[in-house]
Amino acid sequence: MTATQERTAALRDQLVAWRRHLHMNPEVGFHEHETSAYIEAELNKMLGLTVTRPTETSVLAVLKGGKPGRTLLLRADIDALPITEENTFEFASKNAGVMHACGHDGHTAILLGVAKLLSANPSEVPGEVRMIFQHAEEIGPGGAEELVMQTGLMDGVDLVTGLHLNSQLPAGMVAVKPGPFMASPDMLELTIQGRGGHGAHPEEAVDPIAVGAQVVTNLQHIVSRGVAALEPLVISITSFHSGTTHNVIPDRATMLGTVRTFDAELRKRAPELIERVVKGVCEAHGATYTLNYEFGYRALINTDWVAEQLKAIALETVGPEHFRDARPTMGGEDFSAYLQKAPGAYFNVGSGSDREDSRWPHHHPRFTIDEDSLETGVKMLHAAALRLTLPE
Numbered sequence: 001m002t003a004t005q006e007r008t009a010a011l012r013d014q015l016v017a018w019r020r021h022l023h024m025n026p027e028v029g030f031h032e033h034e035t036s037a038y039i040e041a042e043l044n045k046m047l048g049l050t051v052t053r054p055t056e057t058s059v060l061a062v063l064k065g066g067k068p069g070r071t072l073l074l075r076a077d078i079d080a081l082p083i084t085e086e087n088t089f090e091f092a093s094k095n096a097g098v099m100h101a102c103g104h105d106g107h108t109a110i111l112l113g114v115a116k117l118l119s120a121n122p123s124e125v126p127g128e129v130r131m132i133f134q135h136a137e138e139i140g141p142g143g144a145e146e147l148v149m150q151t152g153l154m155d156g157v158d159l160v161t162g163l164h165l166n167s168q169l170p171a172g173m174v175a176v177k178p179g180p181f182m183a184s185p186d187m188l189e190l191t192i193q194g195r196g197g198h199g200a201h202p203e204e205a206v207d208p209i210a211v212g213a214q215v216v217t218n219l220q221h222i223v224s225r226g227v228a229a230l231e232p233l234v235i236s237i238t239s240f241h242s243g244t245t246h247n248v249i250p251d252r253a254t255m256l257g258t259v260r261t262f263d264a265e266l267r268k269r270a271p272e273l274i275e276r277v278v279k280g281v282c283e284a285h286g287a288t289y290t291l292n293y294e295f296g297y298r299a300l301i302n303t304d305w306v307a308e309q310l311k312a313i314a315l316e317t318v319g320p321e322h323f324r325d326a327r328p329t330m331g332g333e334d335f336s337a338y339l340q341k342a343p344g345a346y347f348n349v350g351s352g353s354d355r356e357d358s359r360w361p362h363h364h365p366r367f368t369i370d371e372d373s374l375e376t377g378v379k380m381l382h383a384a385a386l387r388l389t390l391p392e
Contacts (some may be wrong), residue, residue: 008378014116015109015374018042020091026080026098029136029143034109035078039133042112046119054151058143059133063118069126070390073154073342074381075144075162075335076111077104077137086365101367103165103351108133110163110377117382129385130157130373135286140187140296142334148341159306160344161384162335163377167362169350171370173328174314174380176347178307182300182302183232183260184267185332188274189292190215194252202235206251211243211287216240216255226273227266234260234330236276246292260330262299286289300336303343310345313383318376334378 001009027035036057043051043061050062058078068097085092085099093099115131132153136143169175192212197205216237223233235257242253257269271293282289314323326348335346352359353367360366 004295004382005379007120008375008382010111011113011116011378012375015113015378016371017172018061018109018112019105019374023100024091024094026093026095026100026105028082028098029079029139030057032078032135036133036135038347039078039108039112043115046116048119048122049115054132054147054153055135057135058147060153061115062132063115063122063125063129063131065125065127065129065163066123067126070158071128071130071156072385072388073130073132073157073160073338073344074114074385075109075132075134075160075338076107077134077143078108079136079143081138081139081363083361083363083365087368089368098363100225101364102138102362103167103369104137104376106165106369106374107163108346109374110381111201113374113378114381114385117378118385124324124386126386126389137334139322140294142216142279142297142337144337148337153171154338154341157342158390159388160338160342161306161388162344162379163347163349163380164333165351165369165373167347167360167367167369169348169352170351171353171372172322172376173319173324173350174318174322174347174376175313175324175350176302176307176310176345177326177328178302178304178345180262180299180328181302181326181346182328182333182336183234183262183330184299186259186267186270186294187294187296188257188259189336190257190278191287191290192253192255193290194249194251196252197249199247199249199287202249205249206286207249208251209249211282211285212242212253212255213283214280214281218281220388221276222273231266232262232328232330233266233270234258253309260332261303264299267295267299297332297334298336298340300333300346301339302345303339306343306345306388307347309388310347310384313387314347317383347380349373349380
């Protein structure tokens with residue numbers, strides 16, 4: 001066992017304690033007041049760190065290394081979700097209707113562990129390492145965008161990396177890939193205005209439910225017939241509300257949906273393609289519509305050479321038996337904002353296990369992690385802090 005592995009193993013109890021405290025005290029985005037105060041207090045116990053608040057509820061720790069080198073940003077998100085937890089373990093959420101259902105409590109504990117290791121041995125660190133404990137990843141426009149656009153966080157940053165725990169991968173597994181990794185999660189809100197009437201006399205009404213059903217079906221023709229077969233695009237209508245009783249045709253229907261792709265040009269075209277379908281269907285049936293379309297986070301596109309360095313680090317740190325090439329996902333992540341300012345890459349660390357309580361998907365009220373994954377996360381980010389470098 002190497003010295004770094006011994007130091008990481010010695011941190012296990014502390015990593016678990018950090019994670020469980022955070023899990024028990026979750027806060028949603030832009031309201032992480034107790035969370036950020038706790039993080040700041042823990043960082044201030046470590047020597048050699050400069051700890052500041054770039055925003056009200058985010059925390060930045062900066063370490064000046066003892067060797068010349070690049071400036072690297074490491075990121076962990078700290079916010080929770082508006083979900084009522086159904087787990088019954090002793091450290092379940094104490095805050096009604098709020099839960100760490102995506103692993104951000106683990107991300108935060110991991111980066112605290114990295115900060116502790118780096119601050120204990122600054123002479124081995126090249127350049128400068130900035131560790132940002134970021135607020136509001138789960139809420140648009142996202143805490144990363146605020147940090148990038150409204151603070152000096154990225155000034156002088158040469159490289160950026162971060163991780164996400166993944167309950168669908170076994171604990172200890174690391175997965176990374178060059179290029180497209182996570183999609184742009186855009187949103188739409190559609191109201192179809194018809195004409196209400198009696199359910200027994202549909203010919204006297206313009207039924208927004210029937211029109212809306214046609215819209216939902218025809219939107220899928222954009223995916224199957226409107227774009228190239230090898231170009232990933234998801235259009236999902238996820239909410240459809242209309243009517244109040246069994247014998248009344250309502251006058252309107254409202255829908256919510258999400259649109260996801262990796263391609264910036266297709267992303268720009270998507271609103272036009274969607275409106276063309278909506279307009280055609282509504283006009284054909286005598287209805288009108290209002291379409292509001294909101295662009296969310298950009299697609300997360302890993303820098304190829306950074307991802308290759310992370311793969312090499314993983315193969316050495318956890319071994320080839322615990323590495324796999326990641327598959328891209330249509331999920332979104334505001335880590336993409338940092339990649340507009342510096343090269344970097346995002347990767348997954350497995351947090352699932354054979355235990356029944358580790359199999360739940362992200363954003364589920366029973367979600368949890370195998371805490372063995374915390375050590376793997378620390379090993380990877382610590383190794384990245386020491387070894388990631390700019391190409392010659």
